[in-house]
Amino acid sequence: MTHLVKQKIVVQWVTPTTLHCEFGELDCTVNKALLIGRCRLYLYEHMAIKLADIVPGFNELLVQFIPSEIDYFADLHQVERLLKQYAMDSSATTSNTASVSTQGTGKRGITHIPVDFGMDYDLVDVAQRLTLSRTDLIAQFCAIEFSVILNGFMPGFIYLSGLPDKFHLPRLATPRLKVPAGAVAIADAYCGIYPQCSPGGWHILGVTEHVLFDIDRSTPASFVTGDIIQFYPLTPVITPILTAKIAPKITSSKEASSD
Amino acid sequence: MIECTLTQYPIFIIDGGRRHAGASGVSESGPMDRTAFRLANQLLHQDVYTSALEVMGECSFVAHTSMSIAITGGNATITLATTLNNTLSTCSYKPDQVINLIAGDKFSIGRLQQGMRLVVGIAGGIDVPLFFDSRCGIMREKFGGLGQGKPILSGDRFAIGCYQPVSHEGEMPSNYSNQSSEYQPIISPSTGIAGVTEIDFVPNYQHAQFSLYARYLFTSQLMQVSQQSNRMGLRIHSNQAIPSIVKHESQALALGVVQIPPNGQPIVMGPDRQTHGGYPVIGTVPEYALDKLVQLTPNESFTFVPVNIEMAIAKYWMNLR
Numbered sequence: 001m002t003h004l005v006k007q008k009i010v011v012q013w014v015t016p017t018t019l020h021c022e023f024g025e026l027d028c029t030v031n032k033a034l035l036i037g038r039c040r041l042y043l044y045e046h047m048a049i050k051l052a053d054i055v056p057g058f059n060e061l062l063v064q065f066i067p068s069e070i071d072y073f074a075d076l077h078q079v080e081r082l083l084k085q086y087a088m089d090s091s092a093t094t095s096n097t098a099s100v101s102t103q104g105t106g107k108r109g110i111t112h113i114p115v116d117f118g119m120d121y122d123l124v125d126v127a128q129r130l131t132l133s134r135t136d137l138i139a140q141f142c143a144i145e146f147s148v149i150l151n152g153f154m155p156g157f158i159y160l161s162g163l164p165d166k167f168h169l170p171r172l173a174t175p176r177l178k179v180p181a182g183a184v185a186i187a188d189a190y191c192g193i194y195p196q197c198s199p200g201g202w203h204i205l206g207v208t209e210h211v212l213f214d215i216d217r218s219t220p221a222s223f224v225t226g227d228i229i230q231f232y233p234l235t236p237v238i239t240p241i242l243t244a245k246i247a248p249k250i251t252s253s254k255e256a257s258s259d
Numbered sequence: 260m261i262e263c264t265l266t267q268y269p270i271f272i273i274d275g276g277r278r279h280a281g282a283s284g285v286s287e288s289g290p291m292d293r294t295a296f297r298l299a300n301q302l303l304h305q306d307v308y309t310s311a312l313e314v315m316g317e318c319s320f321v322a323h324t325s326m327s328i329a330i331t332g333g334n335a336t337i338t339l340a341t342t343l344n345n346t347l348s349t350c351s352y353k354p355d356q357v358i359n360l361i362a363g364d365k366f367s368i369g370r371l372q373q374g375m376r377l378v379v380g381i382a383g384g385i386d387v388p389l390f391f392d393s394r395c396g397i398m399r400e401k402f403g404g405l406g407q408g409k410p411i412l413s414g415d416r417f418a419i420g421c422y423q424p425v426s427h428e429g430e431m432p433s434n435y436s437n438q439s440s441e442y443q444p445i446i447s448p449s450t451g452i453a454g455v456t457e458i459d460f461v462p463n464y465q466h467a468q469f470s471l472y473a474r475y476l477f478t479s480q481l482m483q484v485s486q487q488s489n490r491m492g493l494r495i496h497s498n499q500a501i502p503s504i505v506k507h508e509s510q511a512l513a514l515g516v517v518q519i520p521p522n523g524q525p526i527v528m529g530p531d532r533q534t535h536g537g538y539p540v541i542g543t544v545p546e547y548a549l550d551k552l553v554q555l556t557p558n559e560s561f562t563f564v565p566v567n568i569e570m571a572i573a574k575y576w577m578n579l580r
Contacts, residue, residue, distance in 0.1 A: 013568045014463045015543050016575035018513040040282070055281030055534055057511035062281070064513075067579070072572065151284030152509060152535040155400055196401075213283065215390060215402040221283035 009087065011080040017052075017070065019063040019079055033149040033161050035087065036061060037226025042086045043079065050075065056150045056225040058159075110145060111227060113193075113210050115184050116234045121204035122172075126186070130166060138233055141167075141205060146191055148227040156195035156213025156221050160229060163191050175201035182208045184231065206233075261326070261381070262416040264365070266318035269410035271490065272403075273378070275308030277391035281534050287514065288395035288403075289530040291376055291490060294550040294578060295332030299380025302329035302357055304424045310384040310394045312411065315376050319367035322360040326419060327382040330354045333374025333554060340365040374554040383422035397490075397531050455481065456561040459548040460517060461571050464540035465506060469519070473502045477525070477541060481560040484552065485524075490531035493552060497524060501541070509535040515544035517563075527552060545571040547578040 008024035023036060040054045040061055050069040055062040063079060117123060117138050127137040146160035163186060171187045176199060179185070183194040185202030192202060195212040208231075212222050223229070263270060273296060276289030290296035290313060297307045330337055330352075337352040341364045352358055354377065360366065368377065387394050387405060396404015404410055405417060466474070476499055485494040500523025511534060512518075518526045518538035527544055528536070542565070544552060555561060566574075 012463065013572070014461065015513050015515060015545050016568075016572045017546070018543075020463065020513070052276075052278050053281045053287065054279075055511040057535060058508040060511055062511040062513055064281075064287075150535065151282060153284065153533045155284045157284055220285075224282055 009080070009083050011076060011083065013072065013076065017065050017067055019065070019076065021061040021063060021079060021083060023059050023061075031147055031161075032059070033147045034226045035090070037148075037224060038090065039083050039086050040225060043082055046082055047075075047078065058149060109228070110230050111223070113184075113208050113229060113231050114234050115142075115206040115208045115231045117206040118234070119207060121183070121206075122185075123205050126169065126203050126205060129169060137205075142231050142233060144191075144230070146229045146231075148223045148225055148229060149190075150225050151213075151221050151223070154195065154198070155215075158193050158212060158223055158229075160191040160193075161189070163189055169203055171201040172203065175199055176204075179204065180207055182210065182212075184208055206231075260323035260416055260418055262321045262323060263411050263413060264319050264321055265367075265413050266314070266316075266411070268315040268318075269412060270315075270318060271313040271410050272310055272385050272387060272394050272396060272405070273313045274310040274384070274394050275392075276395065276530060277393040280391040280393075281511065283391075284534050285391060285400065286397055286531050286533060288393060288397060288490075289514075290378065291529060291553040292332050292378065292550045293546055295376075295378045296380075297579075298355070299329045299331040299378045302331070302355070303327060303380050303382045305382060305384075305422065306425060309380070310387075310420075311381060312379040312385070313376055314368060314379060315371075317368060317370055319365060322364045322366070323362055323416075324419070325359075325361045327357055327359050327422075328366070329357045329380040330368065330377055331380065332377045334372045335377060336369040336372075338367050338369070340367075375556060376553065381419055382424075383420040386418040386420040395530075456551060456555065456559065457564045458544060458552050458561050459566045459571060459574070460542040460544050460563050461568050462542045462565050463568070464510070464516065464542065465504065466541050468504050468539070469541055470502060470504075473504075473519075474541070476501050478563050478565060481562060482525075483557055483560055484555045486557050490529050492518075492529055492532060493527040495525040495527060500524060504539050506537065506539040509537045510540070512536050512540075513543055515546065515549045516540045517542050517544060529553070545575055547575050550578075 010022045012020055014020040023032065036056050040056050043054060043063065044051065050065055051063065052066045053064040065075065123137065124134060127134045130137060144162055146162040149159040149161050151158055167186060168189055169186065179194050179198055179200040181194060181197045183204045184206045185192055185194065185204045187202040193208065193212055194200060210222065213220055273290040276287045277285060280287065296311060299311055300307045300309050331354055334354060337354065338349055339352060339358060340347060340349045341361065371377065385394060390403045394403065396408040396410065398408045401408050405415060411417065480497055480499060482495050482497045485496045487494045501519050503519045503521050503523060512528050512532050514530065516528050517540060518528065518536055519541050520526065520538045
């Protein structure tokens with residue numbers, strides 16, 4: 001349980017207004033996205049007044065300060081202290097909701113996203129490459145609990161971690177010129193959802209109508225780093241066997257997320 | 260109300276940039292030349308983050324109400340045509356001073372004789388909606404700017420905001436704004452090859468993973484800013500490619516990070532950069548040096564000079580003063 005205490009978190013100024021906090025190699029029982037996401041909120045809790053932005057990355061937090069609020073040595077030490085303290089606290093209390101362990105997500109809610117697997121983009125192709133039947137692929141894919149790593153490179157594009165090794169496929173040799181908005185796709189170790197129609201080289205498994213980014217909402221992006229997501233298929237492709245496999249899971253996790 | 264009657268390049272609305280936007284995958288945005296942006300607002304005696312315009316070449320405007328403007332960042336002839344008692348008179352101005360306009364005045368900015376972009380500060384700023392605390396707009400993001408992320412093009416009209424002057428705190432006489440300015444930003448002294456601009460960079464991110472040879476090539480040769488540069492990034496041309504390294508995961512990008520893609524030609528990331536990028540980063544160009552870099556024309560050479568972060572911080576505050 002002390003694995004996080006030894007965690008290397010390197011904090012340094014990279015520009016006169018930006019602190020770069022790098023999270024080193026983690027024990028495999030630690031969900032890095034969750035840890036980074038929680039650390040971000042923890043920093044906001046303690047020093048919001050000084051901050052212009054905190055951008056989460058795969059392995060880092062980029063903390064941007066309001067120039068007039070900077071106190072170089074004090075801020076560096078405070079950020080370092082807060083991050084280390086948080087990492088230690090959460091490793092000491094793995095049983096409570098602040099847990100960042102991959103074993104179970106505690107009482108945190110899971111967001112269920114409906115996916116239409118009916119339109120065939122790469123579903124059959126991926127199923128063949130994984131030597132799975134189409135329905136098995138959908139069933140196995142919908143059983144995965146994904147964690148949101150970050151919204152990145154375009155507003156609302158979410159990178160999800162949690163894809164098992166056997167699903168890892170290299171990107172398409174020739175990227176598509178047009179990936180539909182809402183495409184749920186996989187590439188390498190990640191799953192992602194395209195917020196808008198754009199070019200892309202990921203394997204598209206299905207399409208969701210969930211709106212990932214809407215500037216007119218009070219919180220434009222639907223998800224933040226550390227959120228948990230699970231997909232479920234829209235009706236057309238569900239066979240009776242599959243329904244039996246998935247349905248209990250959906251109802252049970254909905255109960256979990258309602259508290 | 261002000262109207263852009265003709266412009267060669269799109270004109271961008273700039274301000275202090277977006278806040279708390281990165282976690283949603285939204286770019287920071289903001290001015291390319293922050294020194295010039297602050298100066299324009301200082302000349303107008305208003306908050307230094309008041310929104311302004313960033314222009315890259317010839318353009319002309321009609322002021323439909325009385326207003327004050329200040330143009331900074333480079334050198335170009337500013338022509339003002341005003342109709343008084345039914346006679347048209349024109350006069351020309353230099354940048355870095357306040358110009359007072361009355362309703363119906365036409366002003367145009369000529370070709371840039373020095374620098375790559377000018378800031379047109381307007382007393383009161385531009386009145387367009389705020390998103391993430393900013394009025395900037397980026398086309399690909401489809402929000403902000405004049406609407407849907409659009410920049411200002413020929414024929415666009417837009418409202419100006421309410422002028423809220425800040426007190427001068429005894430530093431400047433009250434009639435200062437009518438005087439031609441002697442205001443000059445402090446630029447770090449150059450020590451290298453005569454006529455070659457030095458651009459400071461702070462080695463960080465993956466700098467230590469680059470080979471000694473790559474690091475040597477990065478600081479030992481003359482480079483130019485390519486014409487294919489924009490607000491997302493400045494593409495740098497170097498004769499000898501910088502051998503890059505393999506990096507697997509994207510990372511969060513700070514303003515001014517220098518990415519080295521596989522072709523070995525550096526890219527310095529600007530205010531409209533995407534939040535994350537996958538290329539390895541050799542260091543960051545601090546804000547005060549970026550302000551110089553964005554003003555270099557494609558035929559001006561420069562070299563990258565490594566400075567430590569302490570020096571960069573000192574120069575940053577000297578430039579802000």
